Amino acid sequence: MTEPATEFPPPKILTLSPAHKPILITQGAEGRLYKTPSPFQPNKFCALKYRPPKPYRHPILDARLTKARISSEAKVLDRCYREGVPVPAVLAKDAAAGWMMIEWIEGEPVRVGINTWLGERPEDDAVVDSNQEDETALIDLMKRIGVAVGALHRTGVVHGDLTTSNMMLRPWAEDGLPNGNGSNSEKAKAVAGDVVVIDFGLAMQSQSDEDRAVDLYVLERAFASTHPRAERLFHHILDSYREAFKKAPSVLNKLEDVRMRGRKRSMLG
Amino acid sequence: MSKRPAATETCDPATTSKRPKPPSSVTMALERIQLEHIPPNYRVYGALFRDVSNASFLQTQLLSRNPEFEYAFIDASTIVSRAHLLAAVWNAVYTSIEGNLRTPNVHSEVVASLNTNNNIADGYRRWGITPDKTKDLAVIKILTSSETLPDAEQEKEAEKVWTHLTAQIQGRPAELTNQELAQVTDWQKVRKYYKLNGVPVLDQTKDEVEKRKKMESLAIMGMALRGL
Numbered sequence: 001m002t003e004p005a006t007e008f009p010p011p012k013i014l015t016l017s018p019a020h021k022p023i024l025i026t027q028g029a030e031g032r033l034y035k036t037p038s039p040f041q042p043n044k045f046c047a048l049k050y051r052p053p054k055p056y057r058h059p060i061l062d063a064r065l066t067k068a069r070i071s072s073e074a075k076v077l078d079r080c081y082r083e084g085v086p087v088p089a090v091l092a093k094d095a096a097a098g099w100m101m102i103e104w105i106e107g108e109p110v111r112v113g114i115n116t117w118l119g120e121r122p123e124d125d126a127v128v129d130s131n132q133e134d135e136t137a138l139i140d141l142m143k144r145i146g147v148a149v150g151a152l153h154r155t156g157v158v159h160g161d162l163t164t165s166n167m168m169l170r171p172w173a174e175d176g177l178p179n180g181n182g183s184n185s186e187k188a189k190a191v192a193g194d195v196v197v198i199d200f201g202l203a204m205q206s207q208s209d210e211d212r213a214v215d216l217y218v219l220e221r222a223f224a225s226t227h228p229r230a231e232r233l234f235h236h237i238l239d240s241y242r243e244a245f246k247k248a249p250s251v252l253n254k255l256e257d258v259r260m261r262g263r264k265r266s267m268l269g
Numbered sequence: 270m271s272k273r274p275a276a277t278e279t280c281d282p283a284t285t286s287k288r289p290k291p292p293s294s295v296t297m298a299l300e301r302i303q304l305e306h307i308p309p310n311y312r313v314y315g316a317l318f319r320d321v322s323n324a325s326f327l328q329t330q331l332l333s334r335n336p337e338f339e340y341a342f343i344d345a346s347t348i349v350s351r352a353h354l355l356a357a358v359w360n361a362v363y364t365s366i367e368g369n370l371r372t373p374n375v376h377s378e379v380v381a382s383l384n385t386n387n388n389i390a391d392g393y394r395r396w397g398i399t400p401d402k403t404k405d406l407a408v409i410k411i412l413t414s415s416e417t418l419p420d421a422e423q424e425k426e427a428e429k430v431w432t433h434l435t436a437q438i439q440g441r442p443a444e445l446t447n448q449e450l451a452q453v454t455d456w457q458k459v460r461k462y463y464k465l466n467g468v469p470v471l472d473q474t475k476d477e478v479e480k481r482k483k484m485e486s487l488a489i490m491g492m493a494l495r496g497l
Contacts, residue, residue, distance in 0.1 A: 036305075
């Protein structure tokens with residue numbers, strides 16, 4: 001173990017006021033995510049995405065890359081938000097300083113929701129098969145994921161890193177919960193909520209079947225390794241993607257090719 | 270997306286709820302506005318004046334750079350909500366701290382910050398005070414000192430600002446609440462200035478409260494993405 005994650009010096013923006021201690025949520029290869037009070041919305045939080053300077057890069061190149069990446073992510077979020085794709089709204093940014101503040105999305109990542117659901121399930125698959133109706137809530141979540149990805153692709157954006165960790169389950173208001181009884185309803189709560197897509201750090205604008213198919217392929221592979229016990233339900237995502245997005249058929253055809261060869265295109269020929 | 274139930278919160282609970290009335294003697298509608306991520310030696314005050322009749326005089330003071338009139342005067346009909354206005358205020362204060370002001374001072378920066386492009390004159394014309402047109406005026410005063418001000422002095426400072434404002438602005442003082450602002454918003458103007466006509470997410474949203482929330486977000490996003 002080296003230094004704990006909290007020892008990173010926070011960006012300057014988070015040191016201006018002594019009132020709050022920022023909470024470091026994640027540390028990725030490129031940037032960090034803090035949870036911190038919204039600058040101008042009382043009693044609300046925001047997520048601050050910060051790309052620290054890279055000491056190994058030439059300062060001018062570093063500044064240019066950081067600025068371009070923050071701006072590009074903000075632009076993609078704006079585009080998605082306008083088109084009605086569920087994504088966090090941008091609140092403020094200083095691309096030169098390497099940060100962007102976005103709306104804080106309440107709730108758990110989809111990954112956690114699905115794993116909570118699976119955790120309560122008996123290991124024995126035979127038992128599950130005899131209780132098909134119990135899976136309704138989970139299948140419904142899969143369909144909502146397909147709709148969200150379909151809406152994203154319709155907008156002309158590919159995400160670049162679709163996983164169940166990069167989707168949040170924003171809780172519905174209490175009356176939005178499906179009515180059920182006892183434990184079934186409790187279980188359904190784990191997979192309830194609107195699917196909100198997050199982390200557009202690798203996103204780009206593209207309309208090509210190839211890029212969209214790779215997006216789906218990445219999700220498929222991530223899903224299979226994160227939730228192996230729910231893998232057989234993955235097709236529900238593709239089914240609802242097909243319904244939600246007019247150009248889905250050619251993307252799904254392409255997905256067949258991508259499955260055969262993997263994410264990277266052959267460099268031969 | 271498919272199952273979004275009707276929103277339960279209107280706008281921000283903290284700002285829509287009725288704030289305690291100030292002492293009866295001075296009905297001061299000037300509020301000290303709390304913003305996050307700015308140093309404590311910055312103080313932001315705000316108020317709303319309804320049915321203002323001397324916009325022309327007030328604008329002349331700004332144009333002549335009268336130092337007594339270091340205020341941000343914003344035509345309240347262009348404002349969606351309190352958060353929308355405060356986003357511009359926050360941006361101006363932050364820009365000032367960073368030493369990146371694009372306009373003469375932090376007050377003019379508030380007005381320019383409401384714009385979605387880098388044209389400053391255009392920003393003043395659209396969001397600033399306009400003779401014969403501005404009826405409802407949002408006023409922001411930003412003050413700073415080398416040290417954090419003790420409470421007693423801060424109150425004195427606020428009273429001084431308020432006395433000057435009420436002496437100079439011919440209009441009815443009101444508080445900068447979402448309720449008051451909603452009464453004066455010119456939606457046609459807002460839709461035009463923030464390019465909200467034909468935006469799919471607004472057409473998809475049926476619930477009026479939810480729609481306004483989205484317009485607020487879109488306006489703030491337009492400001493944050495200025496020039497992109």
